Amino acid sequence: MRSTARTTLLAAALLAGLTGAPRPVTAQTFSLEDVMSAPFPDALVAARDVDLVAWISNDQGRRNVWIARGPDYVGHQVTAWSDDDGQELTGLEVAHDGSYLIVRRGGAPNRQGWSPTPAQDVDGAERRTLRIDLDATSGSAPVEVDWGVLSPDGAQIARVDAGRIVVAPTPTGEAGDDPRPIARPRSGASQLTWSPDGRHIAFVSSRGDHAFIGVAAVDGSGFRWLAASVTRDTDPVWSPDGREIAFLRRWAGEPTLPFFEQPESPIPFSVVVADAESGAARTVFSADPGAGSRFSSIVGPDQLLWTADGHLVFPWEKDGWRRLWAVPASGGEARLLTPGAHEIQHMRLGPDGRRIVFDSNRDDIDRKHVWSVSATDREPSALTPGDGVEWAPVLTASGDVAFLGSGARMAARPWVLSGSERLAPQGALPNTFPSERLVTPEAVVFPATDGLPIHGQLFLPADLEPGERRPAVLFFHGGSRRQMLLGFHNRGYYHNAYAFNQYLASLGYIVLAVNYRSGVGYGLDFREATNYGANGASEVRDVIGSALYLRGRDDVDPEAIGLWGGSYGGYLTAQGLVHAPELFAAGVDVHGVHDWNVGIQNFRPDYEPENQPDLAERAFESSPMSRVDRWEDPVLLIHGDDDRNVRFSETVDLARALTLQGVPHNVLVFPDEVHGFLLHENWLKAYHATAAHFDRWLRNRPPVGNQVGERPPVGN
Numbered sequence: 001m002r003s004t005a006r007t008t009l010l011a012a013a014l015l016a017g018l019t020g021a022p023r024p025v026t027a028q029t030f031s032l033e034d035v036m037s038a039p040f041p042d043a044l045v046a047a048r049d050v051d052l053v054a055w056i057s058n059d060q061g062r063r064n065v066w067i068a069r070g071p072d073y074v075g076h077q078v079t080a081w082s083d084d085d086g087q088e089l090t091g092l093e094v095a096h097d098g099s100y101l102i103v104r105r106g107g108a109p110n111r112q113g114w115s116p117t118p119a120q121d122v123d124g125a126e127r128r129t130l131r132i133d134l135d136a137t138s139g140s141a142p143v144e145v146d147w148g149v150l151s152p153d154g155a156q157i158a159r160v161d162a163g164r165i166v167v168a169p170t171p172t173g174e175a176g177d178d179p180r181p182i183a184r185p186r187s188g189a190s191q192l193t194w195s196p197d198g199r200h201i202a203f204v205s206s207r208g209d210h211a212f213i214g215v216a217a218v219d220g221s222g223f224r225w226l227a228a229s230v231t232r233d234t235d236p237v238w239s240p241d242g243r244e245i246a247f248l249r250r251w252a253g254e255p256t257l258p259f260f261e262q263p264e265s266p267i268p269f270s271v272v273v274a275d276a277e278s279g280a281a282r283t284v285f286s287a288d289p290g291a292g293s294r295f296s297s298i299v300g301p302d303q304l305l306w307t308a309d310g311h312l313v314f315p316w317e318k319d320g321w322r323r324l325w326a327v328p329a330s331g332g333e334a335r336l337l338t339p340g341a342h343e344i345q346h347m348r349l350g351p352d353g354r355r356i357v358f359d360s361n362r363d364d365i366d367r368k369h370v371w372s373v374s375a376t377d378r379e380p381s382a383l384t385p386g387d388g389v390e391w392a393p394v395l396t397a398s399g400d401v402a403f404l405g406s407g408a409r410m411a412a413r414p415w416v417l418s419g420s421e422r423l424a425p426q427g428a429l430p431n432t433f434p435s436e437r438l439v440t441p442e443a444v445v446f447p448a449t450d451g452l453p454i455h456g457q458l459f460l461p462a463d464l465e466p467g468e469r470r471p472a473v474l475f476f477h478g479g480s481r482r483q484m485l486l487g488f489h490n491r492g493y494y495h496n497a498y499a500f501n502q503y504l505a506s507l508g509y510i511v512l513a514v515n516y517r518s519g520v521g522y523g524l525d526f527r528e529a530t531n532y533g534a535n536g537a538s539e540v541r542d543v544i545g546s547a548l549y550l551r552g553r554d555d556v557d558p559e560a561i562g563l564w565g566g567s568y569g570g571y572l573t574a575q576g577l578v579h580a581p582e583l584f585a586a587g588v589d590v591h592g593v594h595d596w597n598v599g600i601q602n603f604r605p606d607y608e609p610e611n612q613p614d615l616a617e618r619a620f621e622s623s624p625m626s627r628v629d630r631w632e633d634p635v636l637l638i639h640g641d642d643d644r645n646v647r648f649s650e651t652v653d654l655a656r657a658l659t660l661q662g663v664p665h666n667v668l669v670f671p672d673e674v675h676g677f678l679l680h681e682n683w684l685k686a687y688h689a690t691a692a693h694f695d696r697w698l699r700n701r702p703p704v705g706n707q708v709g710e711r712p713p714v715g716n
Contacts, residue, residue: 029462029506030434032687035499036060036680037432038411040492041404043092046394048351052098052134053394053402055414056089057426058492061680063089065103066414067134068425070400073416075425078132079142081105086118086678087125091147095170096154100133102171104147107674110644118640118673118682131171145171146179151198156218158201163188165203165216165223183216183223191235195242200276202236202245209252213245215276226274227281233272235303237312239329240353246273246284246304246312246329250295259600259607260535261294263528268293271304271312273329284312284331291524292317299346299392308353311375313337315344320524324358326375337373338362338380343521345490350395357383357393357401361521366443366455366486370403370417383417389487390415406488409438412495437462438502441486444512448545450538452517452529456546457486459501459511464555471560471698472510472550474576475501476543478567480533483521484513493566493676500687507691508699510556512549516542516572534596537622543576547583559585560698564690566590566638567646567675571599573635574624574654581632586697588690590638591646591675594654595625602647628657634664636693638686640673666693 039059046053051070056063057077061084068075078101081087091104106127107116115125130142148159150170158167159179166179182201183189189203198218205212211232216223226245227233236247251267268287274280287293297303298315305313311326316334318325322344324337338344342362349356354375359368362380370393373380383401384390390405396416406412411433416423429435441457448454461470477484477494489495501511515521516539517529531538543563551558561584565573570592577587593599596619597609609616620626635658639651651667658665668689670682677683 029437030503032500032503032684032691034432034434035438035503035506036496036683036687037430039426039430040412040495041066041414041426042492043090044392044394044402044404044414045092045094046396046402047094047098048096049397050098051396051398051400052094053396053414053416053425054092054094054101055404056092056103058680060084061086061678063087065089065092065101065132066426067094067101068414068416069098070396070398070416071418073400073402073418073423073425075414075427078134079103084119084680085121086116086673088116088678091129093150096150096152098134100131102129102131102145102147104129107678110642114642116642116672116674116678118642118670118677118679120672143172149192149194151194152196153198156198158192158194158218160189160192165189165192165201167201167218180220182218182220183214185212185214185223189214193236193238195238195276196240197242200242202238202276204234204236206232206234213247213274215245224279226276226279227272237302237304237306238276239306240308243276244273244329245276246271246306248272248295248303248314249283259603260533261528263294263524264290265294269295271314271327273312282331284329285314285327285334287316288318291320296322296524298322298344300348302347302349305347305349305356307349307356307375309375313347313349313356313375315347317524322524323360324356324373337375337377338371341365341523343523345520346392348394350399351397352399355395355399357395357403359391359393359403361483365521366457366483366515368485368490370401372401387486389485389490391490404490406490406495408440408487409435411488411499412490437506439505441501441513443486444549446545446549448517448541449548450541452541454517454542454545455515455522457484457513459505459509459513460555461505461508461510463508464510467554469555469557470508470510471562471694472512472553472556473501473504473694473698474543474546474550474561474563475511475513476516476563476565476569476572477513477519478565478569479520480516480518480539480568481520481527483515483519496683496687497566500690503687504691504694507695509694510550510553512546514542514546516546534600534619534622536618537575539572540575540579543572544580544583547576547580551583562586562588562694562698564588564590564694565592567592570646571624577633577635578624578627578630581630584633586634586694588636588638588693589651589654590686590690591640591643592650593623593646594628594650595620595623597623598647598650598653602645625654625657628654629661631658631661631663634693634697636666636668636689638668638670638689640670640675640677640682642672643675645675 039057044055054067064079094101117125129147131145148157164181164184168179185205191204193202213226271285327334342360347358370384371380393403401417518532570589641648
């Protein structure tokens with residue numbers, strides 16, 4: 001039952017938002033368009049044999065490929081797409097000799113076979129693989145080719161076609177030899193990996209509760225299985241001499257609740273080495289029982305590295321942190337390569353087969369930096385110390401280190417560390433980008449309602465005066481396996497969110513980005529928190545704790561606190577509004593999960609709530625819809641109806657429930673848009689609408705006690 005006082009306040013706030021004068025706040029010093037004007041770089045790769053790096057640049061929805069050649073690494077654009085058309089670029093690969101690159105344009109089809117078309121192109125959209133020749137003098141238009149994995153000499157390409165592994169000459173876009181089928185394993189194949197001599201291809205055949213490692217001869221003479229068992233065997237990597245293959249071995253097992261695994265496995269993961277010819281195998285490493293017994297992967301193409309000096313390097317969460325370990329390929333004791341309390345996100349082995357570059361938050365828990373190590377080093381070396389944020393490093397042929405990096409007031413850019421010199425291949429940020437007018441967020445730690453320490457980034461308006469109280473906004477990231485940082489984020493979705501939080505601060509809001517439990521960056525126990533998500537929604541304690549922290553600050557107006565977030569952050573926004581409506585004045589829920597029994601099915605189609613009533617009841621009780629009758633604060637709902645991560649029906653059902661209850665709400669729907677909006681104009685529309693919503697309900701709210709007899713309108 002909604003209280004009369006709250007109903008009156010909501011009605012008065014809506015009327016004031018339409019007719020009243022705004023409360024005094026700071027004037028904005030830059031526009032939303034300004035702070036989102038910088039290109040976002042992604043998918044950084046390096047050629048194996050020459051000093052050349054390539055990356056994808058998203059410049060306000062205009063996605064193109066850039067390259068830079070050593071030694072000066074001056075970047076230039078090699079494609080010419082000029083529209084914000086919603087066609088993403090992915091899968092960037094560069095030829096070993098740097099002569100061409102391959103990229104996919106267009107999004108993957110959904111379950112109905114439709115590729116994303118948020119711009120409503122009359123011709124529709126279709127995912128294509130394109131080859132771009134990198135002739136330094138002339139250049140050429142992209143030509144359509146087949147996607148695949150390059151052989152070590154660059155002369156052949158392997159791919160999976162209708163369940164068969166096929167091999168063909170390197171694609172040129174012209175008519176040539178047809179692909180040759182070399183194997184057709186039941187259940188198809190994935191993770192194709194060439195042997196160093198190019199004569200064999202290792203692959204994974206996934207079969208539900210188990211998976212095999214296979215080896216196919218490129219000449220078509222057949223394929224064989226390596227140490228086939230009842231386990232899930234994945235991530236094959238060849239020894240430098242091509243005689244052996246190492247892979248990860250894990251056991252299938254149902255977690256307590258689908259999609260929400262527990263931190264330990266009853267049978268720890270292991271690393272197995274098999275003879276590529278005979279299939280004879282030996283286990284060279286087994287994780288200890290307890291913490292880290294369940295394998296936790298890093299971001300990147302390889303979970304296992306086989307170094308030139310005979311070591312296998314892999315991530316392991318022993319002692320509760322995802323760090324790098326090494327074990328001799330012949331067997332022996334595993335050795336920690338990266339000591340300290342931190343987490344690894346990306347790692348790459350250099351062309352020399354010895355040097356490994358990685359990023360982690362070692363010694364700087366709310367940032368990332370680039371490090372270097374070999375399997376025999378006693379300690380890693382810090383390559384990018386300071387107050388920036390750096391990630392996704394790769395090594396060039398001559399050993400230069402390329403990476404992506406940002407700062408508190410600097411948007412993400414590609415960089416190359418050549419000797420002691422730090423080069424910026426894409427040049428300066430746009431003149432419109434307001435670097436000097438952004439604020440530097442500060443790291444804060446506050447308790448959840450159960451006492452768990454929660455980290456956050458606090459954005460304070462530049463003109464905040466002592467004794468002044470401002471409206472405040474909480475931000476919750478998605479994932480939940482994410483971590484917001486003290487700078488522009490390494491993922492495009494959250495790079496945009498960081499920019500918007502800066503914009504809110506420029507409008508006079510105090511903003512707190514909350515790194516709630518079940519996120520990454522703070523260790524295994526924090527990520528695999530007890531009873532999180534659909535298993536109990538323990539993150540609600542962090543939502544309420546963050547609101548109480550803001551209410552306790554002398555610079556926050558305790559009656560004007562809002563919250564917003566997307567995806568999992570939308571879920572927590574809704575949770576805050578149903579669990580503690582007295583703490584909040586408004587929310588913005590962007591494609592949030594509202595009923596876990598619906599949300600889980602989007603990732604686990606085999607999950608049938610009716611067949612698991614106890615689990616289904618716990619999942620529903622962990623969902624905002626179980627308490628939707630307590631919802632009373634105004635909310636803006638934003639969703640694209642081609643969302644492949646969170647079903648659009650989640651917003652449909654919530655909007656219907658709010659309408660029936662008379663809760664003030666608005667909806668902003670993007671037809672044919674996906675989860676991470678593909679059109680830049682849709683990001684701007686979503687954020688402008690969010691700012692307007694908070695202006696109406698936080699900045700322009702009337703004093704408590706105003707009486708308005710008219711019922712507030714709802715819906716659109």
